[in-house]
Amino acid sequence: MAMGDQRTNPITPDGYAALKARYDHLIGKERPEIVEIVSWAAGNGDRSENGDYLYGRKRMREIDRELAHLSRRMKWSRIIDPATQEHRDRVLFGATVELADEDDERRTLTLVGDDEQLPSEGRIGWTSPMARALRGASVGDVRTLRLPAGEEELEIMAISYPDFAERMGA
Template sequence: MEALLNGNDKQSILLFYKLSVGFRCCKENYFGQVRYNEHMSKAFIKEADPDDEEEFGAPAIPAGIKNYMTPQGHQRMKDEFLHLMDVERPEIVNIVHWAASNGDRSENGDYIYGKKRLREIDRRIRFLTKRLDIAEVFDPRIHHGSDQIYFGATVTYENQNGEAHTVTIVGVDEFDPLQGKISWISPVARALIKARVDDTVTLRTPGGIEELTILEVDYPA
């Protein structure tokens, strides 16, 4: 399975998902009709739900906007997908199967928790599948040595109060304010993109207009 996801192409992701969902979780009965495995959550085979994005605190991707990702961010999502599919989900399915065999399910803590966790995993898998399907992986190393700001740049800028800030422009699914990672569609990133060292750009905020001066631009080697 892992070999199937070694590439960055979307077809590999879709094929893996179809193999995992369409074939692994269903089988033909004696009448030649396909029926789903009794331990496969129905939530797992639904189309991705917009509510999944809200649940995971992920901003929706605006229509017509590409879901750019760095190679590192894309790999993290693939690793999580594989872990859920190959490790955590099978373990929970086994627990649910064992708990169900113990009789009354209404007061069976293992069964109730297992089913709840299974629904959570299935929602996460749907979310990851949707995001990976529309991902456009871009390696910022191609801009190494440039002083112009593009996706993947680490930028140090100074605001009009003389305060310096350093941010890295990453994908929507990679942003982490605590680590200084901002989404490329955020207002700050949009103000910075295409500017160069020593340029001053304008940032429109709810509190008014701010001017930011670019001090340094860096890309991974």
């Protein structure tokens, strides 16, 4: 990411909490444990054949890379709560969309931040080709999704957002 790049990372409150929890776990638990193992292993003499030392150093580099990645993602995050979406008649960030293809096969997808996507559970990233094709659509609109295998026509059957009261546990 270039220094002047002000690209934001839209994310739901739950998605941001998950990023922060992972960061906190790495910095507060995993990294200190690895530092302790490396320190102990370093005191055992020859480091060139010391498996604990070599593995610990490798794992510490992996943790540090992940911490840097998580830190950047959180820094650029823009938390958007789908429950507060005003324009509920259009597909915007956080929308749950029911789609029908040309064969009237139905599927339901939710547009979430790229860091919280899980396609197997119907959560697709905001910058994915599918999400880009659906953005701004209303019920009844037909959108064309261009895939390597060809084009697919998708009709928007329903759009919903979480209810704010429901989200707040009321």
